[in-house]
Amino acid sequence: MKVWRIHAPNDIREEEMMLPVGEHCVKIKVMYTAFSLTDNLILSGKMQVNYPVVPCRTCIGMVSEVGVGVKTLQRGDIVAVKPFSPCGTCLSCKQNVTYNCENKITYGVNEDGFLRDFAVVSASDTIKLPESIGASMDAVFLEHIDMCISAISKLDIDKGQYLVIMGATDMGLILAQIAMYYQAVPIVVDVRQDFLDKAKDLDIYYTINSMETDASKKIFSITGGRMGDAVAYMTAATLPITQAFDFVKKSGKAVIVGWQDTASDLSYPYAQIVNKQLEVHGVSGSNNNYFSAVNMLANKAVRVKGLIGDVIETKDIPSFIKASDNKDKYFKTIVKCSDF
Numbered sequence: 001m002k003v004w005r006i007h008a009p010n011d012i013r014e015e016e017m018m019l020p021v022g023e024h025c026v027k028i029k030v031m032y033t034a035f036s037l038t039d040n041l042i043l044s045g046k047m048q049v050n051y052p053v054v055p056c057r058t059c060i061g062m063v064s065e066v067g068v069g070v071k072t073l074q075r076g077d078i079v080a081v082k083p084f085s086p087c088g089t090c091l092s093c094k095q096n097v098t099y100n101c102e103n104k105i106t107y108g109v110n111e112d113g114f115l116r117d118f119a120v121v122s123a124s125d126t127i128k129l130p131e132s133i134g135a136s137m138d139a140v141f142l143e144h145i146d147m148c149i150s151a152i153s154k155l156d157i158d159k160g161q162y163l164v165i166m167g168a169t170d171m172g173l174i175l176a177q178i179a180m181y182y183q184a185v186p187i188v189v190d191v192r193q194d195f196l197d198k199a200k201d202l203d204i205y206y207t208i209n210s211m212e213t214d215a216s217k218k219i220f221s222i223t224g225g226r227m228g229d230a231v232a233y234m235t236a237a238t239l240p241i242t243q244a245f246d247f248v249k250k251s252g253k254a255v256i257v258g259w260q261d262t263a264s265d266l267s268y269p270y271a272q273i274v275n276k277q278l279e280v281h282g283v284s285g286s287n288n289n290y291f292s293a294v295n296m297l298a299n300k301a302v303r304v305k306g307l308i309g310d311v312i313e314t315k316d317i318p319s320f321i322k323a324s325d326n327k328d329k330y331f332k333t334i335v336k337c338s339d340f
């Protein structure tokens, strides 16, 4: 089995690895993984991890072997692997709130990830994908959908309410679609017209290019003077977080969605949060909404086709790595890891 392992910043090597299949594990032929922003940071040494590590936490693949104790999966099933694995022994795990696990391992960060042709994981870390999704690369966005479901639930957004989304990133545009699914009204703000155009393609009606328009005034006018009932800030956005709370009403809610390492600067003068009596939440990583995320993708409540960046094959990895410092933060690169 082949893996691509990072040994030091900008040093990634193709290696062979043997993996026995344990009793409760499955062997998966990895079809797709994704090179996300955090993988680029790990590769370039800008995010702290213990090398060596196989990057990429996303895995869509086909079950090729099942351990003797696995009854829920069989050869040929198409599965997604959750990006983290709970320890099973801490208090949260014992209370069955595994996403709050205190010692959880995240694939591609503190456990080898999925830039490889085959992987062996615990069967309980996988989700069988329905035929309507099948072996489609759309499923690489399940973690994003999972996080956006958490964001909507923390904001407790209601029908007809305005949600200002700062960042027309892949995550921002997924969040806007989930807001519409709950009949809320998203207003997407960014300076990237190419991504605001993608929002239009996804039938997101209100978009604001804050380079060309005074976003506060525009939101004031769209909401009839109310401003946003809630605001969501995407950490990968090119907009400053200091603007976020200008766009939300007094006693409104806010959520910051993403990963600290992907943000250019998350520091903020908190006076505005106090003065406006805001309720602020954070969402980082999967919160175990995977089943809902699969359903949303299957019934097309969330469409991701336009959000896919480059699709590369493993032979392209060296040239991709060379250019990884210049990658567009708004795009996820998908890697086709095996022939199928």
Ligand SMILES: [Zn+2]
Pocket: 086, 087, 088, 089, 090, 091, 092, 093, 100, 101, 102, 103, 104
């Ligand atoms: Zn745990």
